[in-house]
Amino acid sequence: MFNDAFYDSLGLMLFMLNPFLLIVYLIDLVEELDAKTFSIVLIRAGLISGCCYITFAILGNEIFDTLFKADFASFQIFGGIVFLITGIQYVFNGNKAIKKLRGAPQYVQGGIVMPIMVGPGTISASIIVGQRLDYPIAIAIIVTSLIVCIATVILLKYIYVAVKTKNEPLLLRYIDIIGRVAALLIGTFSIEMIMSGIRAWVAKF
Template sequence: MIDFFSSTALLLTLLNPFLVIIYLVDLVQKLKQEQFVPVLVRAGFIAGAVFCSFAILGETIFSGLMQVEFASFQIFGGIVFLLIGIQFVFRGPNAIEMLRGESKHIAGSIAMPVLIGPGTISASVIIGKRHDPLVACTVVVTAIAICLVAIILLKSIHDFVHPNREGLVDRYIEIAGRITALYVGTVAIDMVMQGIGTWVTKF
């Protein structure tokens, strides 16, 4: 049971609803709750399917199915997050809007790269090594469910506070977004360097 909670905490920490809500701030501001929730839930289903696949199959997906090294995925994922971080620095939280399509088409782009990334996929592989497939998938579903509920609650708080404190909320989001950019950029560089380091050791 302790391993179950530990694994759930690992994935939930990487999903980090307080960070994700900053990524999704443009949708939080544009969509009503009844529009936002279905889109978010669909993104959660997509992410859950991907995480469960990696939890069950592990690195076999990379080495067997895709015929690539996991290090290549780390490098590419790091570059994607680095671009997001740079956009955040210069344009604020709304920068991520340019990476998505119209609201009715964004469930997949919320799932990737907001929920699905090198960090969360790596965590899914680790969870799959710790537990049987059924338990591993239960861990994944639990972590995603907690994350989605937290995001929906944060959206509700935003909708309640924003009309009366619009300037304060917008300023907080802008500052939080730019601070987040520093974290995202740092993690992105670390991913790239880890991937390069893994490749270098092969020669």
């Protein structure tokens, strides 16, 4: 059970669900919501995301081949473009870009899910995990990764509140810089997704 594929898959999901990056994207919610409300919103978003991950882990490429009649390479290309646009907007506009993508406050759970928690990267990772391992183990990895991610983000919320009272300007500046640097990494990853999709699509001919 605990072989290289298990640890590689767990590492992949934890990397794609990076809680330290997620807290940067949710910083406006961290500031606006109290700890209890923030935790409830995040847990609900995690439940929705988990259902999506498990669905893609079990069905894999069949979702694209059978349901959508499309190739996974097309998803990689389009998903990479969406990821790239998100990264570019964050580089130039900071957290305001993510807040705009989330939409109205009453839809905040859905806004956290798409495009922050459920995106091209996490969907691709879920498919890979489902292909590498038996379904029960793949589901266990997805659930474990989500629990670790959500618990870490909630813990970071409490740490943020404690530190903010003493060094708010410095903390906000630090978060802004980290977010923009992370956006550069997202842009790089999105280009790699686009190129992988193009290579897979061209290889068919």
